Amino acid sequence: MFRIYNKIRRTGCVTEPLDLTAAPVVELGAACQKEIATRFSGSLAIRMVDAGSCNGCELEMHAANNSFYDIERFGIHFVASPRHADLLLVTGVVSRHMEEALKRTYAAMPAPKLVVAMGDCAGDGGEFGISYASCGPVANVIPVDAIIPGCPPTPTGLLQGLLQLLQR
Amino acid sequence: MKQQIRGPVADFGDQLSAVGIRGQEDNPLAGITTQLQLKAKDWGFATQIAAQQKLRWSAIWGDHQPPNIIIRALFFGADGHLLLQTEVPDKSPELTSQTAYFIAATRPERYLHDMFGVQFLDSSDQRRWVRHQAWGESDFPLRHDFPVAGKPEKNTAPDDGYPFTPVAGEGVYEIPVGPVHAGIIEPGHFRFQAMGENILRLEERLGYVHKGIEKIAVGRDLDGLIRLAGRVSGDSTVAHSWAACQAVEQALQIDVSPRALALRGILSERERIANHLGDIGAICNDVGFAFAQYQLSRLRELWQRQNLSLSGHRLLMDIVTPGGVKYDLDQAVIKQMQQEIVQLRCEIDELLPLLLEYPSLQDRLRDYAIFSPEDAQRLGAIGYVGRASGLADDLRRDCPYPPYQGLNISVPVYSTGDLTKRLQVRGEEILSSLTLISSLLRTLPPGDLIADYSLSGHPVEGIGLIEGWRGETLAYVRLDSAGRVQRYFPRDPSWLTWQALEMMLDGVIVPDFPVCNKSVNGSYSGHDL
Numbered sequence: 001m002f003r004i005y006n007k008i009r010r011t012g013c014v015t016e017p018l019d020l021t022a023a024p025v026v027e028l029g030a031a032c033q034k035e036i037a038t039r040f041s042g043s044l045a046i047r048m049v050d051a052g053s054c055n056g057c058e059l060e061m062h063a064a065n066n067s068f069y070d071i072e073r074f075g076i077h078f079v080a081s082p083r084h085a086d087l088l089l090v091t092g093v094v095s096r097h098m099e100e101a102l103k104r105t106y107a108a109m110p111a112p113k114l115v116v117a118m119g120d121c122a123g124d125g126g127e128f129g130i131s132y133a134s135c136g137p138v139a140n141v142i143p144v145d146a147i148i149p150g151c152p153p154t155p156t157g158l159l160q161g162l163l164q165l166l167q168r
Numbered sequence: 169m170k171q172q173i174r175g176p177v178a179d180f181g182d183q184l185s186a187v188g189i190r191g192q193e194d195n196p197l198a199g200i201t202t203q204l205q206l207k208a209k210d211w212g213f214a215t216q217i218a219a220q221q222k223l224r225w226s227a228i229w230g231d232h233q234p235p236n237i238i239i240r241a242l243f244f245g246a247d248g249h250l251l252l253q254t255e256v257p258d259k260s261p262e263l264t265s266q267t268a269y270f271i272a273a274t275r276p277e278r279y280l281h282d283m284f285g286v287q288f289l290d291s292s293d294q295r296r297w298v299r300h301q302a303w304g305e306s307d308f309p310l311r312h313d314f315p316v317a318g319k320p321e322k323n324t325a326p327d328d329g330y331p332f333t334p335v336a337g338e339g340v341y342e343i344p345v346g347p348v349h350a351g352i353i354e355p356g357h358f359r360f361q362a363m364g365e366n367i368l369r370l371e372e373r374l375g376y377v378h379k380g381i382e383k384i385a386v387g388r389d390l391d392g393l394i395r396l397a398g399r400v401s402g403d404s405t406v407a408h409s410w411a412a413c414q415a416v417e418q419a420l421q422i423d424v425s426p427r428a429l430a431l432r433g434i435l436s437e438r439e440r441i442a443n444h445l446g447d448i449g450a451i452c453n454d455v456g457f458a459f460a461q462y463q464l465s466r467l468r469e470l471w472q473r474q475n476l477s478l479s480g481h482r483l484l485m486d487i488v489t490p491g492g493v494k495y496d497l498d499q500a501v502i503k504q505m506q507q508e509i510v511q512l513r514c515e516i517d518e519l520l521p522l523l524l525e526y527p528s529l530q531d532r533l534r535d536y537a538i539f540s541p542e543d544a545q546r547l548g549a550i551g552y553v554g555r556a557s558g559l560a561d562d563l564r565r566d567c568p569y570p571p572y573q574g575l576n577i578s579v580p581v582y583s584t585g586d587l588t589k590r591l592q593v594r595g596e597e598i599l600s601s602l603t604l605i606s607s608l609l610r611t612l613p614p615g616d617l618i619a620d621y622s623l624s625g626h627p628v629e630g631i632g633l634i635e636g637w638r639g640e641t642l643a644y645v646r647l648d649s650a651g652r653v654q655r656y657f658p659r660d661p662s663w664l665t666w667q668a669l670e671m672m673l674d675g676v677i678v679p680d681f682p683v684c685n686k687s688v689n690g691s692y693s694g695h696d697l
Contacts, residue, residue, distance in 0.1 A: 003522050004459055014466055050354045052377045054693045056402025056483055061352050062446070063472065063482075066465040080350035095696075096302035097376045098355060100326040101347050127399050132309055132318020133302055133380030152402070154482060 015070045028159040029074040035166035036075040040086055044076045044162075047085035047109070051102045051141075052134060053092030056152040057119045061089070064155035071159065082108040087162075088142075091152075093121045093128045094135040106142045114145045116165060118158065123147035175247025176221040177201045183217050184210075194253070197631045198418040199569070201248030208254045211239075212264030215252075218243050219269035223250060224548035224561065227642050227659040228266070228276045230284040232312045237261050237284055241273075242642065248567050249633065256286065258311070265291035272548050272664055283310040283382075298375040298696065300327035309383055316383050332371050335361040340368065343678065347376045351682075354692035358681070365677040370670050378696040385656035390416055390490045393653050397643065398485050400658045401694030406432075406439040407636025408658055408694075409488040411643035414569070416490050419630030419647060420623065425615030426570065428492035430608045433571040435484050435493070437601040437608075440637035441512075442471050442483075444552075444594040447689055451591050452523065454683035455532040460523055467515055474508055492618035502609050509602050516602075520595040524588065533587040537684040539672040541583050551639025552593045553665045553688055557585035563635040575607055585672075590687040623651040638662060638691065660694030 016026055036044045050058060064071045065078070079085050082105045094102055106115070117138040120126035124147075130136035138144050146168075148161030180202050184191050189210045196203035206214050218225075223243035231238040236255040243250040256263055265288035266273040277288045278297035285308040288294075296305075302324050303309060309318065335342075340363050347355035357373035385396055397412035398405040410432055417424055449464030472482040479487045479495040487494050497505070523529060539549070544557035554561060558581065563569070565577040580596035582589040632643040639661035646655040669688045676684060 003518075004526070007463065007518065007522070008459065011463065011466070048352050049348055050377070052379050053354070054399040054402035054405075055354055055691065056399070056405070056485070058352050058354065059403060059446075059483060062465075063469060065352075066469050067462055068466070068469050078352060092377065093379060095377050095379050096320060096324040097300040097327065097378055098347065099324045101355065101376070105348055127396055128379045128381075128384065131316050131380040131384055132314070132320060133378050133383070135320075135324075151485065152483070 014067050015073070016068055025069050025156050025159060028156065028163055029069075029071065032076065032159060032163045032166060033074040035163070039166065040075070042075050044087060045079045045085045046076065046087045046089050047079055047082045047105065048089045048091070049102055049105050051090050051092045051098045051122070051138065052095035052128070053119065053121060057091035057122075060152045060155055060158065061091075061118075064158050069155045069159070071155075076162065082106075083110065085109050085113070087114040087116060089116050089118055090122050090138045091118045093125055094138055094141045096133055096135055099135055099141055102138075102141055114165065115142055116161065117144045117147045118161070119153055120149060120151045123149055126151065176223060176245040177243070177247045177250045180204065180217065180221065180250055183221065184214060187213065187217065189213050196251065197629065199249065199414075199567075199631055199633055200251045203251040204253065206252055206254045208256050208263055211252075211254050212268075215241075215264070215266045215269050218250065218252075221245060224550075225266070225270035225272045226548070226640065227663070228273060228280060229644060229657040229659070230280050230286060230310065231646065231655045231657075232258060232284060232310060234258060234312055237286060239263060239280070239286065240644070241266065244561065244640070246566075251631075258285075261286040262289055263287070264289050267292045270548065271546060272667065275667070276663060282308070284308050285311065295331060298378050300375055301325040302378075309380065314383075316380070316386070330373060332359050332373070333369075335369055337363075339363050356692050360678060360681070362678055365679070367673045367676050367678055367681065370673050370681075372666055372670060374666065374692060375696050377693050379693075381658070381697045382656055385653050388653045390651060393645070393656060394488065394490055395486060397656070397658060398488070400697070401660055401662075401691040402483060402485075403443050404439065404636050404638060404641065404660065404691065404694060405483055405485045406435045406488060407634050407638075407641040408643065408660070409486075410436060411632035411634040411636075411641045411658065412645060412656070413488055413490050414632030414634065415630040415643045415645035416647070417630070418632070419628040419645060420621055422491050422619055422621040424492055424619050425617070426613040427615030428617055428619070430571040430612050431493045431495065431497070431617075432488055433608050434605050435479070435487060436634070436636070437605045438471070438475060439484060440601050441598050442468055442475070443637045444598050445471060447686065448523070448591055448594055451533075451587070451683060451686050452529060454686050455529065457529050460519070460529070463515075463519055467512065471512070474505075478505075489618060491621050492616065494617070496617055497609070497612065502612065505609060506606065509606050513599065513602050516595060516598050520592075523595075524592060530588060532683070533591065535584070535586050537587050537672045537676050537680070537687065538674070539585040539668055541585060543671050544585065544668070547667055547671065548664060549668050550664050551637075551661050552590060552597065553668050554639065555579065555581050555593045556589035558583040561640065563633055563640055567633075569633070571608060575604060577604070587683065587687050623649070625649050627654070636661060638665065638689075658694070658697070660691050662690035662695045666690040666695060
């Protein structure tokens with residue numbers, strides 16, 4: 001137990017602090033937070049759906065939640081149910097086997113709702129494109145409000161993309 | 169020349185002759201110990217001999233070359249890999265199932281049926297596997313005459329008629345989960361049959377992220393193939409792109425420089441470390457131990473930031489390329505990497521014992537979700553899942569490919585097979601990989617980063633076998649005379665570990681499923697293809 005406390009004490013807080021304007025994630029986060037405060041009463045709930053990604057985008061989504069970026073402090077959090085979500089974050093091309101599941105997830109969200117296509121596959125079909133197994137980009141299946149490019153987008157890129165959408 | 173040690177694989181042809189089966193011994197593809205061409209009617213007997221020789225079943229794949237479908241099966245024994253090959257006519261493709269001797273062959277054979285229409289006789293399970301509703305029962309996407317665009321309906325119907333195995337009895341109920349899960353995770357369906365809190369049985373249903381990787385690979389040039397291989401499973405981008413490159417390099421006899429190979433080894437070990445760091449944190453987080461998640465995700469982020477400064481990509485995508493690698497290290501960077509290795513080693517040396525000794529955590533992990541060594545043997549489990557249950561296979565040590573030849577590879581092995589050991593193996597593999605990177609950096613040889621190569625002008629084929637972070641990762645590549653891909657088959661280790669997950673849930677309660685799943689961490693994308 002003491003070893004754990006000691007490790008916590010020595011590690012300290014690695015979250016990139018708000019007064020360090022040099023760190024891009026903080027500037028971006030603060031700007032997002034401002035938009036979320038006025039337009040979403042301080043909290044933006046995201047439901048993610050992997051519609052056919054390689055899992056690269058999910059890894060970076062996880063990273064955005066780690067202690068360095070800690071995007072929850074800006075009011076952005078991931079929720080388990082589409083019924084609680086303001087924004088649907090979709091990764092991957094939409095595989096034909098996920099087409100219906102994606103549509104149903106979208107339908108389950110309360111309006112008004114936003115859809116963001118994260119990564120090159122979701123945005124323009126990327127490496128997989130359209131085929132017997134894939135419907136291609138997300139916009140071929142449900143309406144998309146914004147695209148975040150990258151393969152995969154970095155955590156900072158994810159925040160940037162969200163901010164661009166919120167400031168629109 | 170070193171005399172070949174006679175083992176179960178080298179002896180396989182003799183064993184077959186002893187029971188009166190004549191297999192034609194082919195010149196094996198590079199990396200394969202024995203390669204045999206069999207008549208389709210002998211397929212079952214040969215499989216039986218492989219089982220008697222206690223070989224591990226590794227993979228099966230098809231290749232439509234009208235008017236035949238070529239079927240190949242790969243096995244592994246103490247003295248290397250055995251490749252069996254046969255062909256069946258595409259008009260009436262029938263073959264004896266291998267499932268009577270190797271349970272691991274069940275889903276791959278169902279996949280072969282869905283994609284090529286091969287009927288496996290006497291199979292224990294004849295249901296479809298990767299096919300949902302995107303193509304019809306009599307369409308086979310990997311047949312030559314099936315167009316890559318397919319014949320899609322405007323809307324693909326949901327796959328709600330899949331025949332799950334029913335379990336009946338008083339108080340038994342079902343919990344359907346997925347394909348969309350609660351967390352940030354890939355899609356798949358889990359059907360739990362439970363009584364009270366206890367899981368009686370789990371049946372997995374995968375194939376949701378089937379993107380047609382094998383079909384869209386056809387016709388690509390080499391760079392296009394490797395870009396695609398790097399996205400078979402995003403967390404194994406180095407393993408799959410290296411395996412595909414190795415296959416291409418064997419096929420075209422490209423001489424990759426020792427420097428480029430050492431640099432690939434460093435990438436591969438970095439990938440292993442990044443994933444193990446993330447997984448250890450996530451396993452602990454799934455039983456509510458946030459301290460570990462905080463610490464390990466911190467270390468993973470630092471490691472990924474180093475990846476970015478070394479290679480230009482946080483996940484190391486598109487750095488391995490045909491003929492070599494697209495990054496280099498100078499003395500200053502090597503010195504800095506050595507320091508980072510020392511730092512990470514100190515952190516793991518401190519954290520791992522702490523996690524393994526902390527009673528509240530171990531109360532949840534120890535002697536729980538046990539994958540018994542007997543079951544592991546029966547399945548032929550690989551990677552950390554196998555190693556926690558007594559199976560020590562590791563290609564880096566057992567049939568070392570460069571740059572691993574001559575390096576001392578320590579492979580942690582335990583026989584308990586519980587959650588604790590699956591965590592501990594990962595932790596110890598991090599330490600072992602750090603040692604490997606350090607040795608590779610100390611002895612980094614000179615050489616070109618990317619070897620010059622030319623196309624051979626005739627059709628060629630090759631196999632790549634890489635020990636990825638999840639285990640043995642296979643790639644088969646066949647090229648036409650212009651260097652265009654005719655067939656690409658990647659076999660992710662997840663094909664063998666997904667089944668392990670179903671086999672370790674004895675006495676496990678439903679709310680503990682996520683931690684069991686995380687301890688295996690099968691790739692959905694790498695499996696669904």
